[in-house]
Amino acid sequence: MAEVDPRPQRDAQRTRAAILAAAQEAFSRSGYSDTGVRDITAAAGVNPALVNRYFGSKERLYEEALGALLDAALITDIPRERFGETVVAILTATQRSQLNPLPMMMLASADPTAREITDRLLKAVFIEPLARWFGPERGAGKAAFFSALASGLTVYRELYPLDAFGAQMPEEARNWLIAAFQSLVD
Amino acid sequence: MAEVDPRPQRDAQRTRAAILAAAQEAFSRSGYSDTGVRDITAAAGVNPALVNRYFGSKERLYEEALGALLDAALITDIPRERFGETVVAILTATQRSQLNPLPMMMLASADPTAREITDRLLKAVFIEPLARWFGPERGAGKAAFFSALASGLTVYRELYPLDAFGAQMPEEARNWLIAAFQSLVD
DNA sequence: TGGCTAAGTAAACGGTGGTTTACATGATGT
DNA sequence: ACATCATGTAAACCACCGTTTACTTAGCCA
DSSP, X not given: OOOOOOSOSOOHHHHHHHHHHHHHHHHHHHTTTTXXXXXXXXXXXXXTHHHHHHHSSHHHHHHHHHHXXXXXXXXXXXXXXXXXXXXXXXXXXXXXXXXXXXXXXXXXXXXXXXXXXXXXXXXXXXXXXXXXXXXXXXHHHHHHHHHHHHHHHHIIIXXXXXXXXXXXXXXXXXXXXXXXXXXXXX | OXXXXXXXXXXXXXXXXXXXXXXXXXHHHHTTTTSOHHHHHHHHTSOTHHHHHHHSXXXXXXXXXXXXXXXXXXXXXXXXGGHHHHHHHHHTOSSOOTTOOHHHHHHHTTSHHHHHHHXXXXXXXXXXXXXXXXXXXXXXXXXXXXXXXXXXXXXXXXXXXXXXXXXXXXXXXXXXXXXXXXXXXX
């Protein structure tokens, strides 16, 4: 006899989490405007109306989805002496991280509402903490360089793939990137 | 007496050009999905149906709009000894260039169809010629670095503006960028 | 066991999108 | 002047979107 599943069929927390996870995946793949509420809920196996029940609107679902990704992406616990290679290792992981907020940011930027939300969250939960971590002297500039470099790399790895940034990145390219990132903390 | 305008009220070429120009402006500002055919034709002062008459579809209008921008953006006639500063001057021009294809590329990348078109055009009319200009040795890698750096800079100048890349960019940041670009040709 | 409430569903609503169709009108050549 | 065709227009079409509403059903407690 099979074990009975002790979990009830109806579980608000589980359903909410399933929608949020499906939203993160969908928004990261298709952005804001091109991701429908019905796409998300179909992937989560629930009814479209539940987005409004649990999150209020598609807009607020996006905000929570991106916020969680940005939170998880903060890299301020990396040891400074190995900053460059650690960052490059993360950004060029063969198994694309589910937690990289950059694709979602790039793809969602066309919609004015999503862009406003993204701009606010990006600065509040990522750029500013990162700038403080870099230190009071030129911290903001370093955070900006970090973001620009990481974004450019992500664009040509995931959006418009170029061989030079592909799976088997040439040693020279990798070293250039490591040195560029490491120079921000030295 | 005022001179009579010798141009007829109806001029297919002029109308077509007006639609194309309005499309470049709109796609650069709002991407593909968030730009409506009615938005474009309203800006051009013509009827929405003319998009289909002159371009076949919104899709093919996008293709022609981006293709023209990518063509005009090729920077292979820059003297190599001043490559870095020239590129940075172009990318950080106070008056944002109407011809920079990067915002359009970034904003349009969410829609699968627009992304496919962008990917094809980007490589055929920009990346590959640029790689040849850099030379047979590591040309592709240099073109990739150029694109990544330029894209990251554009993202944080136009999409999610950061002070460090703003109008009055610190001398240090500017010099870092110039050196990075110049290193690609030295 | 029975009923009450949270959880989930189905269906519709108003708005908007790209596109097509049928029609009106200005330009041109005889 | 008039016929003809390119050019432009108005309106409708059909599909899809986010959201709301009315309803059903499962879970839980008395």
